Amino acid sequence: MGMELNETSAGAEGLLAEGIDTPCVVIRSEAVDANIAAMAAEAARRGVRLRPHVKTHKLPELARRQVAAGACGITAAKLSEAEVMADGGIGDIFVAYPVVGAAKARRAAELAGRVRLIVGVDSLAGARQLSAAAEAAGLALEVRLEIESGLQRTGVPPEGALALAREIAAMPGLSLTGIFTYRGAMLGGAPTLDLRAAGHEEGRLMAGVAETLRRGGVAIRDVSVGSTPTAVYAAEIDGVTEIRPGTYVFQDRMQTAFGVCRPEDCAAEVWATVVSRPAPDRIVIDGGSKTFATDVQPDKPPLHLQGFGRVIGLPHAVFERMNEEHGVIRISPEDTCEPGDVLRIVPNHICSTVNLHGSVYVSGKSGLRRVPVAARGCIQ
Amino acid sequence: MGMELNETSAGAEGLLAEGIDTPCVVIRSEAVDANIAAMAAEAARRGVRLRPHVKTHKLPELARRQVAAGACGITAAKLSEAEVMADGGIGDIFVAYPVVGAAKARRAAELAGRVRLIVGVDSLAGARQLSAAAEAAGLALEVRLEIESGLQRTGVPPEGALALAREIAAMPGLSLTGIFTYRGAMLGGAPTLDLRAAGHEEGRLMAGVAETLRRGGVAIRDVSVGSTPTAVYAAEIDGVTEIRPGTYVFQDRMQTAFGVCRPEDCAAEVWATVVSRPAPDRIVIDGGSKTFATDVQPDKPPLHLQGFGRVIGLPHAVFERMNEEHGVIRISPEDTCEPGDVLRIVPNHICSTVNLHGSVYVSGKSGLRRVPVAARGCIQ
Known part of the structure; x- marks a missing residue:
């Protein structure tokens, strides 16, 4: 699995075949490096120190x-x-x-x-x-x-x-x-x-x-x-x-809405499995508020984000609600999306989302590596 | 430190002297046992099995x-x-x-x-x-x-x-x-x-x-x-x-508002240190959205909770806002509350709050024990 993930690669099934299960955070290493280099160049050009x-x-x-x-x-x-x-x-x-x-x-x-x-x-x-x-x-x-x-x-x-x-x-x-x-x-x-x-x-x-x-x-x-x-x-x-x-290293849906980055610059995603489609216009994924942060709520000024994340490949989907282990997404009755499908979602706020996860998966030329989030929960 | 914490005991300073630092979750073991016994009795009286x-x-x-x-x-x-x-x-x-x-x-x-x-x-x-x-x-x-x-x-x-x-x-x-x-x-x-x-x-x-x-x-x-x-x-x-x-084991501010329990039945609290009082009516504590869950937002029906938690001993305080490491609490200018003071706060939703913490402190007759939250982050 040497493929680099991008916005259009399917990817999910191949990676899951490597024994990674959902829900989980996947980090696209190439996008991270591009974000790091871009901000370093901005700081250098303006003659200020960068202390991320x-x-x-x-x-x-x-x-x-x-x-x-x-x-x-x-x-x-x-x-x-x-x-x-x-x-x-x-x-x-x-x-x-x-x-x-x-x-x-x-x-x-x-x-x-x-x-x-x-x-x-x-x-x-x-x-x-x-x-x-x-x-x-x-x-x-x-x-x-x-x-x-x-x-x-x-x-x-x-x-x-x-x-x-x-x-x-x-x-x-x-x-x-x-x-x-x-x-x-x-x-x-x-x-x-x-x-x-x-x-x-x-x-x-x-x-x-x-x-x-x-x-x-x-x-x-x-x-x-x-x-x-x-x-x-x-x-x-x-x-x-x-x-x-800080956020620039991954970017996220909030920064995309600010116009700071393009959607494809978002280097950290949550992958989640559809566990239920109990109605034609509703799916439920296996990630809720223990998987996606809830600190950046929808519909708040100035960004007025719709829902809790952007579902890659389903542009009209609205991630409407969460309980701890349930994510409820409104889709179109025409969307093909069934239990077992894996969705890739860019969360509203990546910093507090990463804080929920004991480890993340970092993609790169040599495949996916599981990396413990060493400073997770460091609140003291 | 053999004292059992209760609603009126000061406690915080003594426990901090034991080397526990804020922010942290403190669980009052006696209250837990009372909650466990009460629900077990309710289930037995009605002839149903209890599977918490x-x-x-x-x-x-x-x-x-x-x-x-x-x-x-x-x-x-x-x-x-x-x-x-x-x-x-x-x-x-x-x-x-x-x-x-x-x-x-x-x-x-x-x-x-x-x-x-x-x-x-x-x-x-x-x-x-x-x-x-x-x-x-x-x-x-x-x-x-x-x-x-x-x-x-x-x-x-x-x-x-x-x-x-x-x-x-x-x-x-x-x-x-x-x-x-x-x-x-x-x-x-x-x-x-x-x-x-x-x-x-x-x-x-x-x-x-x-x-x-x-x-x-x-x-x-x-x-x-x-x-x-x-x-x-x-x-x-x-x-x-x-x-x-599930929640009955600790109870929380949401359950108190439902009328399910008394305030003093809430067996899990967050302890946080005041780090700043930048204005007479505003204090900031060292716990924000990485310490207190944000999934139960204020002012939502049917409970219309005011703020993100109940501050014990400051009945008029409103826990208005959080960033990841900041909790902003509106107080009265007359309140005596300075940097270094430790506050005890009952969160709106204890389940998702515990999920943020790598370990908790369980109080009991023999003092405080640090207990790893073994099933924290178990989302897969």
């Missing part, structure tokens, strides 16, 4: 491919994710999340003894714990201050950044070297499809905060921004030094 | 507790889940799902050589594969026909049941011994809060189908119905022989 978020694939081997293709290091969301990647040979890791708690601060200090580690901070409480742990370990822990830029989750608002940055910069054991934010595709506080304007707004906001901090006496070197839809545009703004896209 | 669905806990040790408390066996959704439970010492397993595919049929036959196994069927295609695999293995595989009873997913409609049942009953290698359905809390085709009427309707429909099959010459012994909200009412109908509730 590994939360999308959770696979050390893909993190290594990203670094080999020019990434300066990786981004992780949690320390446990970073620890797995360090074990997998990655030597430069940014935990882009406020690390809070004495136990986690000690783990951060331990990890900083093994790799170049940068951690996020957005509160005095968190910074003090990191400071104490770093001092106890006898090292200078590199931290970046998270800036709230419109998503209304973590991060200090720009107007509070200078006061907090000064306090953190003065703490022993810490080295405040940068600021970061994440907000995805937002413009003027609302979700948007105008990715260029969104990226420019994000970049300008962050470059402005960095300037404010520098004028206030805090030496800010790194200005780090998101995200697959906006990164290449934010990178066009002077002062932005680093981008942290 | 293990998809809620995914833990062989809790399946064994259920059997020890009187369950006739267990229910699983997928063969892989059944295989884990067989390995864990469970000897009587019903896979309440249409098993489709030649490879799965062979696995079913293999498992039927180790334990008493019953599998679901709702199509000729699936039945033929099971028949062939059972014949090849030289055994009579017990199957039950799934009946569509209103949920519009898998199952043959009642009017088509007799014809299909006759064909399946005639197949070599198969022993058609029962019918089953699942529909949750539905009445007259729509979601309902009238659980008694819903359960009675479900029970009458299934008893009626069983009678039709018997009159048509198909010997139907077992008539098996769902679900935590409706099981005890369906069991009141003559002809129903078995109930398959």
